[in-house]
Amino acid sequence: MSKPVYxxxxxxxxxxxxxGDEDYGIDPRILLRIAEEITEVVRSxxxxxxxxxxxxxxxxxxxxxxxxxxxxGDHMGMLATVxxxxxxxxxxxxxxxxxxxMSALAIHDVCEDYIRRRAVRHLEKSRVxxxxxxxxxxxxxxxxxxxxxxxxVDADILLKATKVDGIYNxxxxxxxxxSRYDSLSYDExxxxxxxxxxxxxxxxxxxxxxxxxxxxxxxxxxLMKLVTGQDIGSIVH
Numbered sequence: 001m002s003k004p005v006y007x008x009x010x011x012x013x014x015x016x017x018x019x020g021d022e023d024y025g026i027d028p029r030i031l032l033r034i035a036e037e038i039t040e041v042v043r044s045x046x047x048x049x050x051x052x053x054x055x056x057x058x059x060x061x062x063x064x065x066x067x068x069x070x071x072x073g074d075h076m077g078m079l080a081t082v083x084x085x086x087x088x089x090x091x092x093x094x095x096x097x098x099x100x101x102m103s104a105l106a107i108h109d110v111c112e113d114y115i116r117r118r119a120v121r122h123l124e125k126s127r128v129x130x131x132x133x134x135x136x137x138x139x140x141x142x143x144x145x146x147x148x149x150x151x152x153v154d155a156d157i158l159l160k161a162t163k164v165d166g167i168y169n170x171x172x173x174x175x176x177x178x179s180r181y182d183s184l185s186y187d188e189x190x191x192x193x194x195x196x197x198x199x200x201x202x203x204x205x206x207x208x209x210x211x212x213x214x215x216x217x218x219x220x221x222x223l224m225k226l227v228t229g230q231d232i233g234s235i236v237h
Contacts, residue, residue, distance in 0.1 A: 002228035008047040010150035012160045015055035026087055035091035037223045046227050047123040049153050050130045051146040054080025074138035085132035099128040104136030116152050143197035147204040161217035166234035183235050212236040
């Protein structure tokens with residue numbers, strides 16, 4: 001196996017990535033496969049932090065559209081990310097991989113508070129750190145939380161796991177002629193209004209020079225290929 005090219009990564013998973021073939025909630029098979037890939041990467045010597053969305057259960061913006069107060073909806077979405085994070089922690093522990101859920105909201109009975117120095121210490125001990133509850137603030141997405149946490153823990157790269165194999169100029173599932181980009185600048189993503197991550201996250205990464213790689217998490221082995229330097233997906237830098 002090739003030697004990893006990164007010491008520390010942050011993996012951003014959408015809640016929808018956990019759906020698999022389900023209409024709602026978590027597909028146990030998908031959860032286990034993702035846990036297996038994370039475990040393989042950690043055992044190769046890479047430190048892994050994870051941020052998970054909650055769209056498979058609740059999405060704050062969607063709840064607001066249905067009439068729920070936006071702040072309340074966002075708090076419900078944050079709690080959904082905690083549920084997903086606990087599920088991933090359980091899957092990792094079943095593989096004998098140590099994992100810690102660290103929440104931006106104080107929920108002491110089920111997980112730790114997110115404290116940057118403690119998170120870094122967990123990573124240094126080869127524990128998977130799963131950052132839950134976004135930034136802890138309404139109106140900020142888990143994309144922004146992923147950018148923030150990647151910068152805070154001094155990750156080498158932010159890996160955005162999606163259902164497609166990179167960044168396209170249009171939705172490849174709708175537009176058959178959509179073109180894929182191998183490499184883009186932060187400004188090109190913002191000016192082109194490309195749906196990579198939300199604008200706040202892209203601007204934050206640009207200011208701190210945090211590279212973003214977008215890849216297909218449903219292709220088995222892609223995560224390990226990425227950390228060993230293979231050119232998978234699209235890079236924003």
